[in-house]
Amino acid sequence: MARVNSPKELEGLRQQILSERDPNKPCIAICAGIGCLACGAAKVVTVFKQEVEKQGLKLDVDIKETGCPGFCERGPIVVIYPEEICYLQVQPEDVPEIISQTIKEKKVIDRLLYIDPTTGEKSTYESEIPFYKNQHRLLIGQNIKIDPRSIDDYIALGGYKALAKALCAMTPEQVMEEVDKANLRGRGGGGFPAGAKWKTTRDAPGEPKYVIVNADEGDPGAFMDRSLLEGNPHSVIEGLVIGAYAIGSHEGFVYVRQEYPLAVENINIAIKQAGEYGLLGKNILGSGFDFVIDVHRGAGAFVSGESSALMTAIEGRVGEPRPKYIRTAVSGVWDKPSNLNNVETWANVPLIIDRGADWFRSIGTEGSKGTKIFSLVGKVNNTGLVEVPMGVTLRSIIYDIGGGIPGGKKFKAVQTGGPSGGMIPEQYLDASVDFDELTKLDSMMGSGGMIVMDEDTCVVDVARYFIDFLCDESCGKCVPCREGLKHMREILNDIVGGRGKQGDIELLEGLSRVMKKASLCALGQTAPNPVLTTINYFRDEYEAHIEEKRCPALVCKELISYHIDPDKCKACMICGRECPVSAISGGKGLIHIIDQEKCTRCGTCFDVCPTRFRAVKKISGEPVPAPVPEAERVLVRGNK
Amino acid sequence: MEPVKVDEIIDKYPAQSSVLIQLLLDIQGEFSWIPREAIQCVSERLNIPLSQIYRVASFYKAMSLTPRGRHVVNVCLGTACHVRGATRIIDKVEDSLGIKTGETTEDMQFTLQRVNCLGCCALGPVMLVDKDYHGKMTPAKVAAVLKDYD
Numbered sequence: 001m002a003r004v005n006s007p008k009e010l011e012g013l014r015q016q017i018l019s020e021r022d023p024n025k026p027c028i029a030i031c032a033g034i035g036c037l038a039c040g041a042a043k044v045v046t047v048f049k050q051e052v053e054k055q056g057l058k059l060d061v062d063i064k065e066t067g068c069p070g071f072c073e074r075g076p077i078v079v080i081y082p083e084e085i086c087y088l089q090v091q092p093e094d095v096p097e098i099i100s101q102t103i104k105e106k107k108v109i110d111r112l113l114y115i116d117p118t119t120g121e122k123s124t125y126e127s128e129i130p131f132y133k134n135q136h137r138l139l140i141g142q143n144i145k146i147d148p149r150s151i152d153d154y155i156a157l158g159g160y161k162a163l164a165k166a167l168c169a170m171t172p173e174q175v176m177e178e179v180d181k182a183n184l185r186g187r188g189g190g191g192f193p194a195g196a197k198w199k200t201t202r203d204a205p206g207e208p209k210y211v212i213v214n215a216d217e218g219d220p221g222a223f224m225d226r227s228l229l230e231g232n233p234h235s236v237i238e239g240l241v242i243g244a245y246a247i248g249s250h251e252g253f254v255y256v257r258q259e260y261p262l263a264v265e266n267i268n269i270a271i272k273q274a275g276e277y278g279l280l281g282k283n284i285l286g287s288g289f290d291f292v293i294d295v296h297r298g299a300g301a302f303v304s305g306e307s308s309a310l311m312t313a314i315e316g317r318v319g320e321p322r323p324k325y326i327r328t329a330v331s332g333v334w335d336k337p338s339n340l341n342n343v344e345t346w347a348n349v350p351l352i353i354d355r356g357a358d359w360f361r362s363i364g365t366e367g368s369k370g371t372k373i374f375s376l377v378g379k380v381n382n383t384g385l386v387e388v389p390m391g392v393t394l395r396s397i398i399y400d401i402g403g404g405i406p407g408g409k410k411f412k413a414v415q416t417g418g419p420s421g422g423m424i425p426e427q428y429l430d431a432s433v434d435f436d437e438l439t440k441l442d443s444m445m446g447s448g449g450m451i452v453m454d455e456d457t458c459v460v461d462v463a464r465y466f467i468d469f470l471c472d473e474s475c476g477k478c479v480p481c482r483e484g485l486k487h488m489r490e491i492l493n494d495i496v497g498g499r500g501k502q503g504d505i506e507l508l509e510g511l512s513r514v515m516k517k518a519s520l521c522a523l524g525q526t527a528p529n530p531v532l533t534t535i536n537y538f539r540d541e542y543e544a545h546i547e548e549k550r551c552p553a554l555v556c557k558e559l560i561s562y563h564i565d566p567d568k569c570k571a572c573m574i575c576g577r578e579c580p581v582s583a584i585s586g587g588k589g590l591i592h593i594i595d596q597e598k599c600t601r602c603g604t605c606f607d608v609c610p611t612r613f614r615a616v617k618k619i620s621g622e623p624v625p626a627p628v629p630e631a632e633r634v635l636v637r638g639n640k
Numbered sequence: 641m642e643p644v645k646v647d648e649i650i651d652k653y654p655a656q657s658s659v660l661i662q663l664l665l666d667i668q669g670e671f672s673w674i675p676r677e678a679i680q681c682v683s684e685r686l687n688i689p690l691s692q693i694y695r696v697a698s699f700y701k702a703m704s705l706t707p708r709g710r711h712v713v714n715v716c717l718g719t720a721c722h723v724r725g726a727t728r729i730i731d732k733v734e735d736s737l738g739i740k741t742g743e744t745t746e747d748m749q750f751t752l753q754r755v756n757c758l759g760c761c762a763l764g765p766v767m768l769v770d771k772d773y774h775g776k777m778t779p780a781k782v783a784a785v786l787k788d789y790d
Binding site: 034035037038039072073075217218219220221222223226258259260261296297299300301302313314315316317318319375377378379383384415418449451453457462465466469473475578580602603604607608 | 656657658659660661662664665692695696699700701702703717718719720722723724728731732735755756757758759760761762763764766771773774775778779780
């Protein structure tokens, strides 16, 4: 690769890349994000390559493995260019037909298209699918067009143009002004204005200064940063270099969790390629500005995503937070001024520089500008990544984009903000989603996790889940967090285990108050939120667990029982065979009975009972009906 | 454990204490656990006290100070997987392998771990065996998945 020495040469390179590409040449883009890989995308790619060769089209068709476009629910996703036909859930056996029909004959294969479950209408193009149609995809929209391992793909789409503009046509102050004016707020959850943070680091005494990408996406249920880093790593690098220029930093870090092996791989490749073009290293684009990036892998600790903890991890020490009387922007890595922003925040920077702060400000709400990516998961039809302008309502995200709740079930709550956020009930579905509105509901927007729960989800169980998670992840340095979480876990375990007692709810509230006020870092300060919001919005469910020993959602193992309805049992023996503890008696023609003493409430019988019988019943808070007397157990065929 | 491999890993990095976590991750990747001899070697070559290395190695979840099985089963217990029934998956795996989470089978074939989020939330519940992702798991599918690694 030849080094690019000026913005002019960069533009020349872009033109050259474009001229070597025929826009009318068919290109098969296959999502190779982790989600689609888990659905078998790797096999699909291999078969496409073999089939293209077999049908003699090797030189006439490009095959591209791209980043994640977001519709993980329907993976593996394949888009055929130039027509942009979008096929979903493509299996290896569909490949020969796609080549012979769509590539050769230009015919669309109907059964691979998106079919609207309510109207039955088919969508040929990505832009027609309701999941995509209602989004505003500035950041993840390009993922399906880019092979993340090809810098040329990124440059062809105008990549690094913003960097050239910043380095060669703007002063660091002007770049800073632009980002400040855009009111770009931190996408990691804090919502702190990036411009103000950058200024603090720039003005802080001490050299060198560091800039850091926080890709330690630890919130369970969130994968926005993974898809950006995996799918479009150059956009993050470009943003980081621009920020470094504004701040006056010459060394940066990408801190990425090792649970994302593909992200680690792709960012390393991207850094290497950018270095070869001279977009990293000495005298970038002939501007005289030098900058290098080092990748650090996180080793599996949620608390290390906290800024001060992350910085000590970069130093090679245990990633624990410290009190932040002095901000990390002033004293961070090796006590030097260090500016840390989230992956998504950095990825927004090139857009702001390229299109201007005024354009960016035209998207979103008064206090929150731009778009936000959410990971819409849980009990919702269209799970995946969703990018919308700030200010869209929860209802619009869950119903218009997410397609509502599966199986005709009722919506119960949506959990936002990860373990630091809260659960928002149905009456607030029309709340708009931005940094400030969700905080008013005692939750937060957080980094973008959005977990939808239906009537079959027990909120007390979910609150316990989060406390359990945080209890494991608390570093133990400060007492309120370490001990507070431990005791909250015990109380919640008692409640879901049927041992709850009067006063437990008040005790949880009391512990929460202390933790919020006295914990060292945000992990402990926000840890009580899932408990407090569930007590606030679903107090009756806590009371049902404590007073009636009943789990209204029929989830908590110790509070439920299974029994077989003798009127519905057809003595098919499936449940008896599958029961892992042999708790079900009965044979052919003999109505089955669950031995309540032996039953471990694993739910296997409930799952395997054929839906046309639905004989296994789940109950809570009421006694199990007496088993059918021996004399009546014999099933007379045709009678029942 | 081959000491040569540890030396090779150490040689990849500059000789400074800040590389400790990256080094240990590489050793973990190479041997699937971090043997005592490797820690001693790192300590001597980088001049970092043993206690400091053990502190780091015992803090992080990705590092194991005991040998792990030939296959590592990670059941995701992220929120999305949790609400879709991940606890039942892990119960089933524990039951099938006859071990608790965090343990290794006696024949050293499997180690079972829980992971807090693999980022494949749309496919929950997810189970990762070595490098293979298995999405939309059900308790009934567990036995079939594990059988492939026996």
